[in-house]
């Protein structure tokens with residue numbers, strides 16, 4: 130089995146800067162694959178445009194590799210695909226000169242996000258705003274719920290109109306009690322849903338494939354694959370800070386489950402960790418900073434959601450949880466992103482353990498019932514005053530920044546292999 134594949138996963142609450150990292154490695158692979166989540170993700174890539182002007186792509190559902198003309202891209206069965214977002218993104222990249230036809234494939238069993246899912250999510254998020262999860266409102270949770278309930282409609286269903294009508298009838302019948310409280314006739318009408326899906330059916334049909342088969346074939350042809358994670362480990366539906374999580378498996382298991390591939394296929398597993406912590410949405414956040422330092426991180430890190438525009442909550446790096454999430458996914462190397470955002474701080478705190486009921490946990494449980502109550506135990510490190518932004522050579526970093534990186538390595542027992550020092554593709558350090 131090929132081990133030259135590469136997997137890129139977030140080890141915090143998402144928004145670690147995976148987009149840039151995936152983009153960086155996409156030029157060395159043949160295939161980029163998404164295996165979990167949907168258009169709730171927001172992967173930002175900044176590239177040099179014509180005359181060296183910077184141009185930015187924000188991808189939600191498309192694998193980041195799509196902006197590399199030689200790369201084939203796959204959306205696996207573990208993803209939920211919103212046809213509206215899909216074609217908005219495809220039309221956008223096309224208008225910006227990226228030819229994607231013949232390079233993007235979707236598994237027959239990838240579930241479709243429907244207007245009903247978005248409407249149901251909006252309703253349930255508004256029922257009790259105090260207990261709202263503050264989701265991205267992209268219909269992700271309800272789509273996975275209907276998948277588990279076996280009433281979902283998949284991309285493959287679009288290829289056969291009789292089957293599609295049948296699946297739509299079943300879906301609407303079974304959902305009717307819930308849809309009726311939304312007071313929107315259109316949402317309870319099988320005809321309207323068919324009308325909505327029909328234009329997409331024609332376009333999606335050409336992309337349908339058996340992703341497991343294609344990737345197996347690619348592997349035997351010695352093609353190199355990049356597996357692109359979405360969100361972060363702490364948002365994993367089963368292993369994260371439930372219920373404040375997304376609805377897919379964002380840790381390594383999601384790769385095998387979401388693509389039908391066996392363990393071993395993942396190759397090198399790079400865990401992406403922001404030099405501090407952010408989270409969007411509600412839920413426990415032990416190292417959160419609600420003060421001027423938190424505001425400073427938000428401003429200099431431009432911490433506003435790529436999908437929703439919401440301000441992100443900010444806080445110190447929590448290595449106790451990263452130690453755990455790196456272990457859970459068998460991470461072999463760490464990528465530290467946004468190091469430059471810490472430039473100019475006098476002191477930087479790093480959480481090395483959680484205290485709960487007078488017990489110290491250096492491998493803390495993620496159960497939110499505990500996490501809401503823990504006290505973070507900090508180590509204080511000296512900050513650096515000269516800028517790291519744009520530095521590409523580890524040796525050129527200020528000594529305190531090097532110490533910060535070494536401290537991370539020592540605390541979690543894994544090598545930091547790459548450091549990102551800015552949003553541009555080139556602001557990247559490879560540590561040999």
Ligand code: IMP
Nearest residue numbers: 143144169170171264265374375409410
């Ligand atoms: P959902 O995935 O839209 O259902 O949202 C569930 C939780 O996951 C919310 O707290 C979201 O803010 C969070 N979330 C979902 N996708 C992302 C992401 O790409 N980055 C960061 N947080 C996310």
